Amino acid sequence: MSDSAEGGPSGDGDGTRAVRAGLPEPVKNEPTLPGPVFAAHFHLPGEVGGPYTYGRDENPTWTLLERAIGELEAPGQADVETLVFASGMAAVSSVLFSQLRAGDAVVLPSDGYQALPLVRAQLEAYGIEVRTAPTGQDAQLDVLDGAGLLWLETPSNPGLDVCDVRRLAEAAHARGALVAVDNTLATPLGQRPLDLGADFAVASGTKQLTGHGDVLLGYVVGRDAEAMAAVRRWRKIVGAIPGPMEAWLAHRSIATLQLRVDRQCATALTLAEALRARPEVTGLRYPGLPDDPSHKIASQQMRRYGCVVSFTLPTRARAERFLDALRLVDDATSFGGVRSTAERRGRWGGDAVPEGFIRFSVGAEDSEDLVADVLRALEESAR
Numbered sequence: 602m603s604d605s606a607e608g609g610p611s612g613d614g615d616g617t618r619a620v621r622a623g624l625p626e627p628v629k630n631e632p633t634l635p636g637p638v639f640a641a642h643f644h645l646p647g648e649v650g651g652p653y654t655y656g657r658d659e660n661p662t663w664t665l666l667e668r669a670i671g672e673l674e675a676p677g678q679a680d681v682e683t684l685v686f687a688s689g690m691a692a693v694s695s696v697l698f699s700q701l702r703a704g705d706a707v708v709l710p711s712d713g714y715q716a717l718p719l720v721r722a723q724l725e726a727y728g729i730e731v732r733t734a735p736t737g738q739d740a741q742l743d744v745l746d747g748a749g750l751l752w753l754e755t756p757s758n759p760g761l762d763v764c765d766v767r768r769l770a771e772a773a774h775a776r777g778a779l780v781a782v783d784n785t786l787a788t789p790l791g792q793r794p795l796d797l798g799a800d801f802a803v804a805s806g807t808k809q810l811t812g813h814g815d816v817l818l819g820y821v822v823g824r825d826a827e828a829m830a831a832v833r834r835w836r837k838i839v840g841a842i843p844g845p846m847e848a849w850l851a852h853r854s855i856a857t858l859q860l861r862v863d864r865q866c867a868t869a870l871t872l873a874e875a876l877r878a879r880p881e882v883t884g885l886r887y888p889g890l891p892d893d894p895s896h897k898i899a900s901q902q903m904r905r906y907g908c909v910v911s912f913t914l915p916t917r918a919r920a921e922r923f924l925d926a927l928r929l930v931d932d933a934t935s936f937g938g939v940r941s942t943a944e945r946r947g948r949w950g951g952d953a954v955p956e957g958f959i960r961f962s963v964g965a966e967d968s969e970d971l972v973a974d975v976l977r978a979l980e981e982s983a984r
């Protein structure tokens with residue numbers, strides 16, 4: 602990676618790929634991106650045959666979106682299959698529950714997405730052994746022996762630790778385990794897990810992939826046909842499918858992915874640099890900061906560093922006053938949207954974070970305006 606810290610490598614084809622991703626061949630008098638196909642069933646006389654039979658199994662609007670996501674996660678690799686889901690958790694659960702059975706062991710991150718403990722309880726109820734270790738320092742290596750699946754989340758949410766995907770994937774494959782990477786925070790423009798050796802790239806498209814805070818979506822990308830067939834079967838059994846409108850909105854949003862990601866990443870670095878100079882800010886994390894503990898590995902495997910910055914203010918009350926004082930930043934959960942959001946993560950319980958811990962998602966505002974708003978809110982919250 603060369604100049605990505607300044608907002609993305611230029612000339613890498615990502616912008617071109619994003620605007621054209623998944624588009625069908627042009628057809629005279631037809632739109633560039635065909636509209637959503639609303640169909641519970643399709644005409645099906647005689648013998649049963651694809652591609653479109655019943656709306657829970659396939660839908661042409663999903664097909665185009667799946668093509669688009671596949672082109673971004675694994676450019677030029679025709680052997681990769683993509684499946685879209687109703688939400689990120691639908692995608693996460695589909696991989697875990699389709700690949701594991703009673704008696705298997707799985708390694709999860711101990712510092713990952715806040716719903717993972719709920720998933721853990723369900724896996725254990727089905728007789729699956731769940732082991733956890735932190736993302737930082739590749740600690741999941743130590744509990745790999747005998748596991749059938751290694752689940753990575755890098756950068757981790759909300760702590761922004763990064764693990765070495767190549768190293769962990771090699772170790773897992775040497776033990777016969779499959780590897781999945783939650784690519785939500787990085788987006789396919791920030792990191793390509795399959796190129797780093799993973800078997801599955803899994804993500805919530807609810808966040809920066811779609812980027813407007815108005816769609817829930819998830820996806821799984823994988824190269825192993827048998828493993829993907831099991832994931833597809835799971836989607837059919839559970840019916841965790843996106844509506845055609847959501848799928849179409851997601852595809853439309855992907856056209857601007859590179860513009861949004863580059864802008865948001867550049868501003869995230871500017872904001873992190875501004876926060877570093879503040880005495881009341883501790884525990885500042887942004888993988889794009891050269892002195893961040895994640896930076897070295899991030900710079901080897903990521904192409905962009907994401908739009909989330911995390912840091913800690915001295916007390917819960919100070920953090921609450923800070924959030925109240927922000928004018929350009931909504932106090933809301935989730936991340937990746939064009940409008941900046943921030944929240945005191947400890948209000949949810951579940952994440953092992955200090956009371957004053959803030960997860961800040963940088964939007965597409967002008968960076969001078971955003972940084973000025975944050976610095977003003979920090980001053981006001983001191984009083």
Ligand SMILES: *Cc1c(COP(=O)(O)O)cnc(C)c1O
Nearest residue numbers: 688689690714758785805807818
């Ligand atoms: C949000 C999120 C999910 C879950 O996605 P939903 O679309 O909310 O179901 C999974 N993993 C990570 C890292 C997330 O941030």
